[in-house]
Amino acid sequence: MRLNEIAFTDARPVEGYGPGFFRIGGQVHQGAILTGPGGTSAWGGYEDVDALLALAGQIDVLFVGTGAEIGYLPEAFRNRLEEAGVGVEAMNSPAACRTYNVLLSEGRRIALAALPV
Structure with missing residues (x-):
């Protein structure tokens, strides 16, 4: 098997999460987060779609963690992202963190x- 070393640039894996927080790149972030090629920042939830639209052209897929339980994304939220060419996958936040880490390790554009658990 061939292994490739990965340079994460500004994208860092999720190292942990708990009630109300995420740990990414050795830093604890309270509340909802957005992390990817531009680094990690606070996210304003489903009303903060502009921050996600800014990723159009930089990513192929956006994983949306819906909190402790799987939830449906608001239709207008999903539609705006898909119209901008951003693929969207919703799952509970623990599953979204795991999936993000696996695909990030593969060098994918994600x-x-x-939302916190």
């Missing part, structure tokens, strides 16, 4: 927007 981002994660997640």
